[in-house]
Amino acid sequence: MPFDEDMLRSGVRVALAVKLFDEEALSLGKAAKLTGVTQSEFINHLGALKIPLARYGADELAQEVAAFA
Numbered sequence: 001m002p003f004d005e006d007m008l009r010s011g012v013r014v015a016l017a018v019k020l021f022d023e024e025a026l027s028l029g030k031a032a033k034l035t036g037v038t039q040s041e042f043i044n045h046l047g048a049l050k051i052p053l054a055r056y057g058a059d060e061l062a063q064e065v066a067a068f069a
Helices: 005-022 028-035 039-048 058-068
Strands: none
Touching (some): 005 028
8 A cells, every 4th residue: 555645644643643742742632633533542542552641750659559558
C-alpha cells in the first residue's frame, strides 16, 4: 500500500501527539484532538505503546499507598 500525503500527515500528527503527551507537554484531551481520535482510542494507542497515563512522584505514590493501608 503506497503512502499518500494524508497518511503521512496523520502518522506525523500521531507521533507528535504521543511524544508531547509522554513529555507532559499536552493533556490527554489535547493529544487526542491533535490526532483526530477520541480520548478512548488515544488511550488504547498509548497502552499499545506501553506509555502510562498517570505518573506519580515518590511522595504522591507513598500517599496513595498509605491511603489504602
